[in-house]
Amino acid sequence: MTAPRTLFDKIWESHLVDRQDDGTCLIYIDRHLVHEVTSPQAFEGLALSGRTVYRPEQTLAVADHNVPTTDRSKGIADPESRTQVETLEANGRAFGVRVFSMDDVRQGVVHIVGPEQGFTLPGMTIVCGDSHTSTHGAFGSLAFGIGTSEVEHVLATQTLVQAPAKNMRVLVNGNLPQGTTAKDIVLKIISVLGTAGGTGYVIEYAGDAIRGLSMEGRMTVCNMSIEAGARAGLIAPDETTFAYVKGRPLAPKPADWEAAVAYWKTLHTDDGAHFDAEVVIDASEIVPQVTWGTSPEDVVAITGSVPDPKAEVDEGKAKAMQRSLDYMGLVAGQPMEEVKIDRVFIGSCTNGRIEDLRAAASVAKGRTIAASVKAMVVPGSGLVKQQAEAEGLHTVFLDAGFEWREPGCSMCLAMNADKLEPGERCASTSNRNFEGRQGRGGRTHLVSPEIAAASAITGYLTDVRKFLG
Amino acid sequence: MDKFETLTGVAAPLPMINVDTDMIIPKQFLKTIKRTGLGKSLFFEMRYDDAGKEIPDFILNRPAYRQAKVLIAGANFGCGSSREHAPWSILDFGIRCVIAPSFADIFYNNCFKNGILPIKLPQEVCDKLMKAAENGANATFTVDLAAQEIHAPDGEVVAFPVDSFRKHCLLNGLDDIGLTLVKKAKIDTYEQARKTAQPWV
C-alpha cells in the first residue's frame, strides 16, 4: 500500500518528468495561458534563440490587462497598450498559438476565460505569467503564476523546473451566515494567515463551507491564495466541478467523459495524509469583511472599525500600519461604515463572473446609486457580458446609475484608462489594495460584489445585510 | 544571463516589510515589450514626486546609494504579482543582490532567472547588515557566491544558504531552457504515456 497522499502530492507526482538528485523536479505543464503584459519578452526570447512553441495546442492567449472597456471600434488609444496587444496577436500568428482577439466574444480576463472554455480541467497543471493563476485551483488543478522567464521556458519545453511545495490545509467548517460570501471567506483566511503565511505552501481548501460553494465561489477563494503568499490554492473536484465542466467547448469529448470523471474522482486527499500546516476556521463566525489598509491582510468586519497602530506590539508592523492609514486617509477607531467612498468597481478575476454580477444586481435592483459616487461594472469576459445582458442585469445596473463596460482587467490594476484619481476612495471587488494599485494615490477597499453594490447606493462602505429582506 | 561570481559594492537599506511588486515597479511601466530600461523607474512612487522630480530623501536618490549593488530590505520582499519587470528593474538599476529575512515565492524564483542573488537571512542578521549599510559610501559589502559568504564592511563574514542547483546555474550563467531541452526524450516519453492514460488532456 502506498502512503496516504494529499491532493497536491497526487497532482505533483502525476506530472513528474524528471527528478534530479538534489530534489529539483521537471514537471509537465498541461495548459499554458498567456496574456499581453508578461509574454512579449518571452516570445522575443524564443525568436532570438530560434526556438518554437513546444505544444501550441496546449497554449491559449488573450489580451486583458490593457484593453479598453469602452467602445472598442476605434481600437486602443494609448500607443504602448496598443503595441502590447498587437504584439500578442502577432506572436500568436508567428508561433501558431490561439489568440482570442479583442473583438472575439470569448475575450476576457484570462482566469475567467480558461474555466469558461473548459481549458481548465481537474488534475491538470496550469500556468500563466500572472499570479492569480491560482484561480484555476478551484477545479482541483495545480495552477500557479510564473515569471516571464518561466513563460518562455514553458513555451519552449512544455515543462517547468520546480521544487515541490509544502502542504497546508485550510478547513472552513460550518454554515456561512446570510450576507457572507466566498469573498468574505477568503478575506478572513488572509487576515488569519497574513500575506506571507502561505509562502512556500500550496493551500488545499476543505470543509463543508467550501464544499457548499459554487464553482464560481470556489474560484473567488482560490484566486486570492496568492494574497496569503501561497503559490496555489486547491479544492478537490466533486459533482459541482463535473457539472460545471460538462459541455464546455474544450471539455473532454463525450467518448472520454466517463473515463475522465472516473480519474477526477481519485483526486482528493487520502485519509491520514500529512499536512505541514493546518488552519481551521468556523464559517458561522464569518461576517462580511472589508479591508482598511494597503495590504490584503488588513481586514476587519464591515461592522468593525479602523484598528489602532498603537495597539500593535510589533514595531515594524505598527509602522507599516501607520503608513497605510496615512495613505488611506483614515484614523484609528473610525467605524468602517462611516467611510465615505467616491468610486465603485465591480469586476476582475476575483469577482467578475456571472454569479457575482447577479449578486450585485440583486442589491442594486430598483435602487439608485448615491449622487456622489461613480460606479462601474466590468464583466469578466465577453461571454459573461452576453449572459448578463440576456438576463437583463445590464438594465438593472444602468437604471441604478452604474456604468456597464466591456470585459477586461480594467480598474483592478488600472493599466488601461480606468483608474482612480489621487485621493479617490473605491469599494472594489478586486484582489489587491496596494498603494497606487487602482491609480496613483487611489484608495482601495476590497469587498464582495454585494457590499460593493450596497456601498454604491449609500455612498459609504455598507454592510449588505441592511439590504437583505 | 550574466554569471554571478562575486559582487562588491554599497548596499542600500530599505527597512520596510511587505515591499510589494507594485512598489518595486508600478503598472504603467509594464507596457514595455523589452526587458531593459526599467531601472530609472525602480521604486517609482517612492522615488519621484508628482511632478516627476526625484525625492531627495529616498534611499536610492541619496548620493551614497546611487550606485548601490545590494539592497537590504524587510520581510516578505517582492510580494504581489508575478511581474518579472520587478527583478528586471532592480537589475537594470544595477542591483544584483537582495538581502531580506524572507521573500515572496515567485519573486524569489524570478531573481535567479535574471542573475540576481536573493539571500534569506535571519531577522537579527539582516538588522545588523542593515545597520552597517546605513554608513553609506563608506560601507562596502562583498558577496561571494562560490563561498556563500557576505563580507560585511566591518570585516564580519556572514554565511548564507542557497540551493545548490540554483547556485550552479547562477555561477555559470546557465540558461534553464537549454538544460531542459537536453531532457527532450523524457518529455516526449511522458507525453506518450499521458496520451494513452488520459486522452482528454
Ligand code: SF4
Ligand atoms: S483582473 Fe486583476 S488580478 Fe485578475 S488578471 Fe486582471 S489585473 Fe490580474
